[in-house]
Amino acid sequence: MLRRFEIYSIREGVEDQRVDHLVEVFEQCSEHIPELLHSAVGRNLSDEPIHLVWEHSYESPEAYQRYMVHPYHANMLDRYLLNDSPERIVTDGILGDGALVGYACDTPVYYMSGGVRKVVLFGLDGPEGEVDSFIDELRNLPMKDETVELSVVEPNTMGIAWFDGITPILPASQWTHVWEAGFESLDAYAAYQAGDGRMSQAEREGWGPEKAVARAVELHYIVTLETGERE
Amino acid sequence: MVYIVDTALVEPVQADEYVRVVQGEGVPVMTGAGARFVSCWATARDAGESVSVQTVWACADHREWNDIRRNMVLSPAWYEYSNRISGMWLGGSRRFYYPTDDSSRP
Numbered sequence: 001m002l003r004r005f006e007i008y009s010i011r012e013g014v015e016d017q018r019v020d021h022l023v024e025v026f027e028q029c030s031e032h033i034p035e036l037l038h039s040a041v042g043r044n045l046s047d048e049p050i051h052l053v054w055e056h057s058y059e060s061p062e063a064y065q066r067y068m069v070h071p072y073h074a075n076m077l078d079r080y081l082l083n084d085s086p087e088r089i090v091t092d093g094i095l096g097d098g099a100l101v102g103y104a105c106d107t108p109v110y111y112m113s114g115g116v117r118k119v120v121l122f123g124l125d126g127p128e129g130e131v132d133s134f135i136d137e138l139r140n141l142p143m144k145d146e147t148v149e150l151s152v153v154e155p156n157t158m159g160i161a162w163f164d165g166i167t168p169i170l171p172a173s174q175w176t177h178v179w180e181a182g183f184e185s186l187d188a189y190a191a192y193q194a195g196d197g198r199m200s201q202a203e204r205e206g207w208g209p210e211k212a213v214a215r216a217v218e219l220h221y222i223v224t225l226e227t228g229e230r231e
Numbered sequence: 232m233v234y235i236v237d238t239a240l241v242e243p244v245q246a247d248e249y250v251r252v253v254q255g256e257g258v259p260v261m262t263g264a265g266a267r268f269v270s271c272w273a274t275a276r277d278a279g280e281s282v283s284v285q286t287v288w289a290c291a292d293h294r295e296w297n298d299i300r301r302n303m304v305l306s307p308a309w310y311e312y313s314n315r316i317s318g319m320w321l322g323g324s325r326r327f328y329y330p331t332d333d334s335s336r337p
Binding site: 068070074075078082083084085086087163170 | 237238239240257293294296297300301303304305309310313314317320322323324325327
């Protein structure tokens with residue numbers, strides 16, 4: 001499977017109605033492109049100047065490639081997104097090549113039908129053992145912290161291979177890994193963030209204690225049952 | 232055939248500059264990416280309202296458009312062109328058009 005996130009900042013001054021329409025376009029995408037799985041749109045609640053996250057997935061690179069050439073993609077999505085479209089409402093944002101990230105997985109390990117999604121883009125660097133240890137610590141969070149329902153960390157392979165989902169067409173991304181975690185509610189999310197676990201504490205300290213982390217950006221948003229269940 | 236019709240509203244005093252940028256930067260970038268330039272039309276500059284500049288590009292189908300789109304977004308010149316034209320937009324639209332039985336095909 002291919003797991004994918006599109007992350008957008010809305011241009012200042014854009015009317016709410018137009019943003020709502022873009023959200024609807026994302027939400028209705030799977031009704032037109034059946035290859036699109038587990039599609040949900042979140043409004044970012046973190047302090048980062050990022051407004052929308054569209055999470056979704058595909059069964060295979062071939063399914064993703066059918067999405068790429070579907071008329072709905074060009075007609076409805078790109079209308080609001082491409083730099084040369086007079087209807088564009090997004091900006092280039094702070095993430096650079098992190099506006100599109102994702103990874104490959106064998107099963108929908110990320111799936112949640114509702115709750116709060118936490119997504120962290122990481123630029124990991126340093127000795128291999130240190131990076132691996134950091135990733136293992138994140139992956140094991142659900143076993144150590146009952147507020148964390150799922151925790152997936154994978155290399156960001158999608159960002160540089162966005163054209164067909166598998167072939168890199170861009171240089172290596174500064175965002176080497178994607179971490180996505182799931183929580184039952186905002187209260188559970190807040191409890192994790194305030195917790196005394198190694199990862200929670202490190203995050204509160206700007207990841208400084210974790211030498212493997214060169215850079216990080218955190219987003220979190222509510223995944224509604226309606227959009228979370230749409231397949 | 233697929234026709235990509237971009238309609239941009241610009242201030243009358245910027246209309247000529249807008250058309251110059253489309254011709255001077257947009258056409259080389261877009262045709263270099265694989266699109267066909269069809270036309271660029273504008274409404275009256277002296278009608279007391281915003282000028283509507285309509286630029287039409289064409290390609291064979293959505294598969295080809297996807298390739299063109301890839302070439303566009305991998306081209307630094309496309310970002311420069313986009314920045315130039317978007318700075319003049321007051322509004323506008325992008326629509327894809329498809330021939331009907333009554334379409335005359337250039």
